[in-house]
Amino acid sequence: MNTVAPPQSGVVDPRTARRITLAGCVGIFAELYDNGIFGFMAGTLATVFFPDSKNAVLLVFVGYAISFFFRPLGAIVCGQLGDRIGRQRMLVFVILLISAATAAIGVLPPYTAVGAAAPILLILLRVLQGFSVGGEAAGAMTFLAEHAPAGKRGLYTSYAQIASFVSLLTGTLIAAWMNAGLGAARMEAFGWRIPFLLAVPLGITGIYIRRRISDTPNFSRLRAEGGLSRNPLKEAFSSPRHRRAILLALFIPLLNGAGYYVLFTYMPTFMSKILHFSSVQGLLVTAVALVSISIAIPFAGALSDRIGRKKVIAGSAAAMAVLGVPCYLLIATGNVGLAILGASVMAVVFAGHTAIIHILLVELFPTRVRYSAYGLGYNVSSAVFGGTAPLLMTFLIGQTGNTTIPAFYVVLTALGTLIAVSRVIDRAHEPLRDA
Template sequence: MATLAAQPVPNAVDSRTARKITLAGCVGIFAELYDNGIFGFMAGTLGTVFFHDSKNAVQLVFLGYAVSFFFRPLGAVICGHLGDRIGRQRMLVFVILLISAATAAIGVLPTYASIGIAAPALLILLRVLQGFSVGGEASGAMSFLAEHAPEGKRGLFTSYAQIASFLSLLTGTLFAAALTGGLGADRMESYGWRIPFLLAVPLGITGIYIRKRISDTPNFLRLREADGVSRNPLKEAFTSAEHRRAMLLALFIPLMNGSGYYVLFTFMPTFMSGDLHFTKVQGLLVTATSLVAISIAIPYMGRLSDWVGRKKVIAGAAIAMAIAGIPCYLLIGTGSVPLAILGACVMAVIFAGHTGVIHILLVELFPTRVRYSAYGLGYNISSALFGGTAPLLMTYLIDKTGSVYVPAFYAVLTALGTLIAVSRVKDRAHQPLRDA
């Protein structure tokens, strides 16, 4: 263990293996986060189906969405503990199986009209299982990709998984929108809403097949061969002042995710059609265009972080968002589709500097012995507090204040929070990953 800690070993992974590993990570991330697009676009339909008699149906849907995030830390603790003990690959197969089953089960749920209050209760229960699974997926998949990545390209390789997350959001949004347009409101509320959730079955089967055919990471295998695997990784993390500090940073550096992923993309279709009086098709066009923009920008940000360091890229993105957040939302609020696309795409490109780099920065804060557990716990607590609650918070504050610019102020505040937190980081972009 002392040797492993003192002399980190750079990974030498051939390009064919690296591509195979990257595909496995990306397919899993895609399957895991696909349902966010469905929930974002179909919040109104789901509100009618599961909360038929409520005047606050959309808020209740986003409440169910938020509740699942508070089970992400539990998933991170349990899956992280096992991932640090028995390996990353086994846990990544398990979590994709769990979320695929939970997402597909939503597609066969009885409605409120059929079984009353039991329907939303079952919906929230399945969302809890999804949250548990995603809690084990995020840190596991990113650790897996980083530990396999060739030296000097960790930022680029882990950024591909973030592209997959946004493409899954885009796929869910487009699929739900196409069904809504093709079937109409009545048939969507009758049976059409089920179809996007049932698509999780082939997605999950594909992800499981690919992940079962890959080996564990060189870092973990090397640690296990040296008998350096931690018996209780989370306890070990909490007994170290360095690791406690790193977990605190993992809690606050992701603050921009709240205004980025969960507001700018997940909440945006509902926000535009409900509060800004765009049509659903216009809201979809703006969101889809910004998702394409961020997917193009992410690998450039990941590669840039390999050259200049993670800290500079994230800090630059935070400063840019603090400056541009309000002007961009003013463009969206004009009611003009071209101006709304411009505002959303500018924010998307800025946010790419955060989301494309945040996970590799957090991976590099921890050694292999405790990485899956400690990184997962800090990041998923952040997601629960500042991420999943963001759409619910936005709907509540917009309703109470009457101001449609609440998301703009939230973007600035979260950017400043991320900037303060990342200023405290020691950048390890140009160092090999530590095993112990």
């Protein structure tokens, strides 16, 4: 197996930098690709797997939410192994698991063929996806941060966030293109399978790329010195400093849950089912917002390298608290132009959070426990405040008829993030700690 040598002394040649960045981003792309499919095709999946239910879309989002509660388990298992045997090995494993689970959804029998076994199998595969994603996000971000040159950790890790939104856009576009080309009847008959099956070539490509990359300099140095932890998570919980950091890793990403899963994953369903936008209109609004945030992310990452993570995230959270409701009211007008404006403004504001959140959390922990402790805190937060968001929004809007509920959720989580990030010691301009 050919490998690329890890960078030394913070110097990364351009060719190695490209491979490292690609290896870190490819799993994030695979992870979020499935969310794009689910968000846009919730209605089709509801018909295929829950045809006899009046709350079919709600049940699809129940399955979506359940998978998130297995992310912390994935973070614990993969994090423990990642801190003991290496980041690179676990990144190969998790992308294999993510791709296999996503592709397997594409061959599931429908409810009309096997009855209740169909939605049960769907949920079980979503659980497997949740487990693997729990190990992916922390692993990929740790990998990129530990490879990044001094003074560029914010920029390097922001590339993975660009991959996440480009992936979401890709999944949404593929699902929308197929829906428009095949029509509702053929999509329900067989077309819904194709986007999931595309995970096969994506996974093969990701595994090939990740197998050719060496482990990070931080981990390799610690292993050579005999400084690896035998039980990283136990070590993390035994330290008051690490326990406090895990608590911060739970609450600082509050806005990430609302911003990502409400603003992007839930948005297509919200616009079509609640606001009665056409599929094309909903796609246009979502696509422009995704392009906007993808452009803004690297600027936010680079800015955090200059002025610090804390200032950028606090500014983003404060702006979202102020602009969340007005922007959602623009979307709720039903006017496509105003909806694009509202969604794009929120997307650019949210870039200041999503571009920085992972590197800020990475910097809270030393190499010995970083993958485990960061992964656990972040994935518990994603499960509680992120994965449940589409389900919660669908339920509350159904109960109250109030279409501004997503806006209030975004504002509340923005305020929560603002309070939590005020407790952080900014380490943007310090080297990553090994112990």
